[in-house]
Amino acid sequence: MNAEDLKYVNTAHPKQDVHKLRPHRPGLFRFEVAAGLVPVPDGSSRALDLAGGMAEFAKVLSSKGYAVTFVDLSENNVRHAIDLGYESYKMDLNEGLAHFGHSTFGCVVILEIIEHLIKAEYLIEEIFRVLKPGGSLILSTPNAVWLPERLRVLRGLAPAEEGYHYRFFTEQTIKKMCIREGFSITETKFSTPAFGVNLFRRRVLGRSDRIHLFVPDWAAPVLAQTIYLHAKKPGA
Numbered sequence: 463m464n465a466e467d468l469k470y471v472n473t474a475h476p477k478q479d480v481h482k483l484r485p486h487r488p489g490l491f492r493f494e495v496a497a498g499l500v501p502v503p504d505g506s507s508r509a510l511d512l513a514g515g516m517a518e519f520a521k522v523l524s525s526k527g528y529a530v531t532f533v534d535l536s537e538n539n540v541r542h543a544i545d546l547g548y549e550s551y552k553m554d555l556n557e558g559l560a561h562f563g564h565s566t567f568g569c570v571v572i573l574e575i576i577e578h579l580i581k582a583e584y585l586i587e588e589i590f591r592v593l594k595p596g597g598s599l600i601l602s603t604p605n606a607v608w609l610p611e612r613l614r615v616l617r618g619l620a621p622a623e624e625g626y627h628y629r630f631f632t633e634q635t636i637k638k639m640c641i642r643e644g645f646s647i648t649e650t651k652f653s654t655p656a657f658g659v660n661l662f663r664r665r666v667l668g669r670s671d672r673i674h675l676f677v678p679d680w681a682a683p684v685l686a687q688t689i690y691l692h693a694k695k696p697g698a
Contacts, residue, residue: 470556470580471535475626480536488518491674492573492602492688495651496522499600499692500569503527507568510592512555512585513575517543528569531562556581559588566592571600574688576636577627586643595697599645602690606630608654609684633682633689645693652677652686 471480496519503509509528511520516539520530532543532550543550551561555572556579570589576582589599604623605611611621621630631639637647656673677686 468535470554470628472625477626483538484516484536486516486518488521490518491653491672492690493519493522495653495688495690496571496573496600496602497526499598499649499651499690500526500571501598501692503568508566509569509571510559510562510567512570512572512589513578514543514571515539517546517548519571519573520546520548523569523571531567533559555579555585558584559592562592564591565594565597567597568594569598569600573600573602574604576601576603577623577629577631580628582629583639583643586639586645590643590645590695593695595695597695597697599640599693599695600691601636601640601693602688603631603636605632605652605682605686605689607632607683608687612684631689633686636689636691640691640693645695647691647693649692650679651690652679652682652688653690654685654687 468480472478473481500523503526507528508531509523510531510533511523512533514520514532514534517532520532520543523530530548532548533553534540534543535552535554537552540550540552553561555575570593576585579585593599606621614622633650640647653674654677656675
């Protein structure tokens with residue numbers, strides 16, 4: 463992977479894994495939540511899995527009856543998806559989705575990625591373009607103003623993921639960005655780690671997996687770590 467491929471990626475950040483072999487993590491909570499937001503496909507519906515990692519969610523989409531097209535910046539991830547039988551492309555999402563035609567997909571999924579993109583608005587515009595009328599966008603992103611981040615600001619600190627994330631969204635800003643491009647928001651969900659329970663599980667039970675809890679809408683701005691939304695392109 464050359465420097466031009468990574469012009470929007472901070473490869474110096476220790477969490478950046480686009481140039482590494484990513485672990486396979488099918489049990490992530492965000493996959494469970496997103497799976498509940500994905501609509502039942504029509505008879506010939508295609509789904510686009512953007513920045514799909516090790517194709518964990520591509521398998522979820524396939525199990526629901528979608529014909530899945532996989533996209534990622536990592537050559538390792540694309541090769542893995544090809545080996546699994548998915549139509550797969552290496553693409554930088556900052557540059558849009560020019561490979562795909564208008565009204566091609568019934569569903570587009572982008573989980574925990576929009577915050578890594580400089581050109582986030584452009585990607586949402588492109589997703590709208592490639593979706594069929596009535597098609598669905600399933601998106602998740604961290605909540606930039608949940609309680610731990612608010613406490614960091616009071617201490618004079620930068621956001622915890624500064625340097626790894628390029629963009630920082632709230633429920634309102636991510637919704638406004640989607641609505642501005644023509645989407646209607648049909649459903650939102652919010653979650654947070656169960657901190658005390660997870661600490662007990664790790665220290666006493668030796669468990670590394672984490673439990674997450676759903677957060678009610680009224681408490682989401684402060685207590686939710688993650689925002690999930692289902693947005694639709696108007697039409698049939």
